[in-house]
Amino acid sequence: MPDRLNDSYYLASAGEYPKNSPLVGDITADICIIGGGFTGLSAAVACAEAGIDVVLLEAEQAGFGASGRNGGQMIPGFNMAGDDLIKLVGQDVGHMLYDLAISARDRVHARIKKHGIECDLQDGHIHLAAKKRDFAYLEKEVAFSDTYVGKGEAVLVPPEDVGKYVNVQGYHGGVYVPKGGHLHPLKYARGLANAAQSAGAKIFEGSRVLSVEDHGKPVVRTESGSVAATTVFLATDAETTALAPKAGRYSMPVLNYIIATEPLGAERASALIPSNAAVSDSRFVLNYFRLSSDNRLLFAGGEKYSPTPPKDIAAFVRPYMLKLFPQLADARIDYAWGGAVGITVNRLPHIGRNGNILFAHGYSGQGVLLTTLVGELLAEVLQGDSRNFDLFDKIPHHAFPGGKFLRSPTYVAGMLYSAMRDRL
Template sequence: MFGLRALKETQEHTHSFYAASANTATAYPALTGDKQADVVVVGGGFSGVNTALELAERGFDVALIEANRIGWGATGRNGGQVIGGIGHTPERFKKSIGEAGIRDIYQMGIEARDVIRERVERYDIQCDLKWGYCDVALKPRHMKQFAEWQAFEKTIGNPHPYTLLDREEIKTYVNSDRYLGGLHNTANGHLHPLNLCIGEAQALNALGGAIYEQSRVVVIEPGALPVVRTEAGSITAKTVVLAGNAYMGGLVPKLSKQVLPSASSVIATAPLSPELAQQILPGDVAVCDPRTALDYFRLSADRRLLFGGLSNYTGMEPKNLKGVMYKKMTQVFPELENTAIDYAWSGWIGIGINRMPQLGQLSDNIHYIQAYSGHGVAPTHMMARVTAEKIAGESSRFEAMANIPHMAFPGGPLLGRAILAVGMTYYKALDLL
């Protein structure tokens, strides 16, 4: 086992490959003075930026408040994998959402990727978007699961083909002796997440949306016209949307009790030669294995291998982050044994007990979005759209998500981490079978 340390945070971006290769450094003003808006959104990640953008596209006067920088949290630190689906097995909630709600959630899971495609095309966002994805099998039972998954995608109307690959066929996409086979599709893909979010914020700003950075919210005053206050200013609005996810802290105790910040880590190698990049990932796809504490990886546009995983419920990262992740990476690709690691970073993902995104209202005019449980690049965009639809009075799809029941972690964060750690240990043991 490796030693752990707390994540060190500053108001500027963490030292990640994404921050180092961002198209532009954002420099929106801090909020000062007292202002008004139709809607104020708290949180400058995918959920917040896209909710604000969806509303601005509909003609709302929108203001966005971010405590640090646009994309500073999980949005600008993740693996950059665009994966469809909303949460896990919505059938569990049939009593609460009905068959229609289950169908809505599966269709939203398909549409989620299309939202990103539309955003990139409409606003010409340069974020290295590429389609292609493989789930990879470590055990024979994974291949059985993939075959069932392939059949299931047809039943829910996914128009994209899913192709089952044997041990030799998978090597045309992911050339590692570690895998027994896989499941390939072109519905999913990968991109530079920070550049996507920065581009979406620029689109919001061009539509007249006000953006405030370095403006931490200290209190939210509910009422007929709720007020969102920072240390130096305030915004009075008709509607508030809270989209801080794992980084909301204790701003709203009810929400903080339902989401547990969990750490996940990523490394980025030095740029690989064209020959080596082609050798290890000839399909240039995003890749995940099916374990509870999974590995996920892909190539960047400049041919770095971005390798992530190591999810844990302590909220901390390994003291020797580069070393631990390097060992995991070379177990998959021994060819990278002498490859330098240029970047290593961690961040928090918001975990919910039932592994479904949490979408709802604290009152008629205060909405919230959180808890993607490590699967958020595409679902954030869909939850933002559904929330905007609700505020605009255009759709009932919001209800399918809002009617899912969510539990608070019993005993607060410490006991919650212990409970999830026991659960992860159980599922890790199953992964070994």
């Protein structure tokens, strides 16, 4: 990945991390997990704690990909309203899936507490309505939450009260979720890696997987070694297509870009986001932002559908920040970076299996919480209970159109069309 994507505030502030050695030689395991992001690391922790022999292979370092460079926003649920999920899969399956998704927040908190992970955890998330009709949609979401989760789990915020949470203009209300929140994603990823190793998992870094063969018992090969395993778990999100083209057709990698201002001081930072909540909005090409523990504004916004990042990420994102926070015109940008996330057509994660190979990808912006859920469900599967994991196979998914060579241009055309409607 180009260096200009790696100038991350998270990398600069996460502290020292001892890199694990690459895999050398041929070994065996009950499960070989490919990918050292939230999904793979959560699976490694849960499986190792259950007494399962775990090997995890990561091409770079734990948390190198989207898990260590995302917005850190903890948004309970799916990237789809509860009512719409039920219409898609039916009432019984919809309620079970919704309950699982909501449970992900408590699972993440439990992991942080159990393993003593210092990751700047902060409660609260607010989602803002960019258009009037979006507020009506949020009203329906809050009504659904009141019925199926509980009163007060999602709080409708009228337009006149938005300023109590975040000091921005032009929004038409929102919904505040007290049990949402934000964290330092790279610190969380590294905390999971340490917990997995403490539980007995073997993590090999600098071990890019070249192939996965499944002839009865899967064999995973790297440049300098191999793992023969009973089960393989692909936890590669935006990189899934390279190892599993069939599954990879159901998601597309999209590059997001984030900037971090200089430390603003407690008073100035609090004036921007009085609630210290994570913030996102309902634009198709959304803005999302939050404060860091040292009072920087971390801001993501803008649209760019080429796989090549801007030459100057800070210059690309900064105008979107200033549109919402013109008072930051004098603020220095200290860090600017990006990374790829997996997006599905219906914005729901694509989770399933192909023989002895299981996969999970396409979290579509909801991965900070859902990944820990999926990792723990994988451990259930290996202990003989696949009921919860298999619920995700009941979600209908559609491959991106266009075949091997036209998928990306077709997707870009669709994104540009939706972004144009967003602006209009």
